[in-house]
Every structure is written in structure tokens, then in C-alpha cells.
Amino acid sequence: MEYTSPTNRVVIxxxxxxxxxxxxxxxxxxxxxxxxxxxxxxxxQNDKYDEILKHLVPYEGLHSLNLNHNIFLTDVRNEESGEGYVVEIIMDENNSYLVKVKNLRYLTLHTTKNNISNSRRLFESVINESSDDLKSMFSLDPDSIDIIVKMEEYVKPRYNHLIETVEQFYTENKDLSRKEYALKAQKSHSKYMGLLIALYLGKTNNYKEFAIRHSKDLFGINEQTQTTNNNNEDE
Structure with missing residues (x-):
């Protein structure tokens, strides 16, 4: 048996x-x-299993359609909805076996599903600006789109605030002596100390790498994180 529901997602x-x-x-x-x-x-079985029959997976006989196997496979691969099919190959009256034929959309989603079911990976997709690609892949799946959008709404304001805070501090204090600059940075923005000192020394910051490395302590992101639409950021 297979149980499917909005709360029991595997791929689609x-x-x-x-x-x-x-x-x-x-x-x-x-x-x-x-x-x-x-x-x-x-x-x-004399109506003994009528209830089970109601839940039997639907199937369709194809043996009388004179299908071209290659065309059939191509058509299934190109389908945009569902997962695909399990095909029963009937050898004779007593012998048959099953073959799974999945569509390409499902196969693609299967390889990327962890990016939305795992909050850390979805966070990284947003930081690396690849969440639009995820939304394209899940364009026919409103539940997945909602998960991605919520993560974007949660992460982007905080990430932009991080960059703005660091850049603004540097702009306002770059003319201080190194000691004065470091003391002020330590006092007001110690969590960004490495980024602030790097700018003072004329180096280029990799904000994406910094955000991903500090996903838990700065963004509260781990594999079980539940995102919200609260975009407030603590100073």
C-alpha cells in the first residue's frame, strides 16, 4: 500500500x-x-474485498493498442504531471513482471527534492541565488513554491541587512585608525568582526560564504527550521 497526502510528501x-x-x-x-x-x-472473493477494490491503483490495458515501445517511453518521459507509470509486462497467463517508467520532470524533482525538504539546503539555494531555478522546476507544485517563497522572504531581508550593516559601518568609520576602528567594530558589531576588518584592509568580502557558514547562529537555520514571514532583524 502507499499513503499519499499533503503532509506525507516524498517527491511531488x-x-x-x-x-x-x-x-x-x-x-x-x-x-x-x-x-x-x-x-x-x-x-x-465474493465481495469480501470490495473495500480494497475501491483503493486499488488504477491501471489500463495496453496490449490491444499495438503500441510502439519507443514512442510510448518518449511520451511518458515528456509528461508534465504525476510521476509516471508502473508497467506490467505479461509473459503468459501465469508470469509477468513490473517495470517503472518515470517522467523526466519527476526524475529531475527527485534529484532536487532535498533542496526544499532540507531547510539548510534551501537556505543555501536562496543565498546562492538559485532559488528561482528551484521554482521553475516545481512550477506545477504550489506547495513547493510556497515553501521556497517563504524561505526567500525569511532569508533575503536578513542577508541584505547583514551586507548593509557591514558596508555602512565601513563607510562611516574607514578614516579611523586601525585600533579605533577595531575597537568600535568589536563593541557594536562583534559578530561581523571578520568582515569589517577585511574591508578596512582593502579585501573583498565573500558574504555568501559567510552567511552559509553562519546559517545557524545568524539566521537560525538548521535542517528542521520553520520559516516565517517576520522580516524584522535585530541590530
Whole structure:
């Protein structure tokens, strides 16, 4: 069985709670029923499994359509919705096997899903300005878009504030002696000390690297972080 719901996301999101019967395995014989054989078995049990039949994964017989295998695979790969299909290859009346055919959109999302399910990785995507690419990949998934946008709204104001604070302090105090500059920086912005001294010495700051390195202590980001729309930043 497979349980899908908005709160049980694996790769793509599902809008409703649903339990789907994919196959049944006999413990005594170890035989597995799926597809055509499973439906026939359930229907042969005198209405005993009517409720299970209601949750049986939908399937369609293709044997009479004279399909070109290459065209079929190409069409599935190019589909924009769902995940793809599990194809039952029927050898004879008693023997068959299953093959998964996933569409390219699903395969792409599968390789990038951790970027939105893991707050730290999503944070890094925002800092590295690649969250727009993520939104393009999940363009048909409003739940994922919402997660990405919330992280952007949480991170961007804080990141911009970090840069503005450092640059403004340097501009206002760059004519001080090094000792005076360092003492003032330590007193007012100790958490940015390395960045402030680097500017004073004429070096270029890598703000993205700094933000990612301090994701937890400056942004409160870890793998379980819940983002909010509160854009206030403490001085």
C-alpha cells in the first residue's frame, strides 16, 4: 500500500489524503498479486474485498493498442504531471513482471527534492541565488513554491541587512585608525568582526560564504527550521 497526502510528501505533493493498494503478497506461498491478477483475485472473493477494490491503483490495458515501445517511453518521459507509470509486462497467463517508467520532470524533482525538504539546503539555494531555478522546476507544485517563497522572504531581508550593516559601518568609520576602528567594530558589531576588518584592509568580502557558514547562529537555520514571514532583524 502507499499513503499519499499533503503532509506525507516524498517527491511531488498530493492535495488529498489517499491510501492506494499497489499489490498483495501471500505469506504462505510468497506469491505477489498486482495489476490484472490482483483485480481478478479480489473480484473472485465474493465481495469480501470490495473495500480494497475501491483503493486499488488504477491501471489500463495496453496490449490491444499495438503500441510502439519507443514512442510510448518518449511520451511518458515528456509528461508534465504525476510521476509516471508502473508497467506490467505479461509473459503468459501465469508470469509477468513490473517495470517503472518515470517522467523526466519527476526524475529531475527527485534529484532536487532535498533542496526544499532540507531547510539548510534551501537556505543555501536562496543565498546562492538559485532559488528561482528551484521554482521553475516545481512550477506545477504550489506547495513547493510556497515553501521556497517563504524561505526567500525569511532569508533575503536578513542577508541584505547583514551586507548593509557591514558596508555602512565601513563607510562611516574607514578614516579611523586601525585600533579605533577595531575597537568600535568589536563593541557594536562583534559578530561581523571578520568582515569589517577585511574591508578596512582593502579585501573583498565573500558574504555568501559567510552567511552559509553562519546559517545557524545568524539566521537560525538548521535542517528542521520553520520559516516565517517576520522580516524584522535585530541590530
Amino acid at each position: 505533493s498530493y492535495p488529498d489524503d489517499q491510501l492506494t493498494v499497489l499489490s498483495i503478497r501471500c505469506h504462505s506461498t510468497t506469491e505477489t498479486f498486482f495489476g490484472t491478477k490482483l483485480r481478478k483475485f479480489l473480484e473472485s
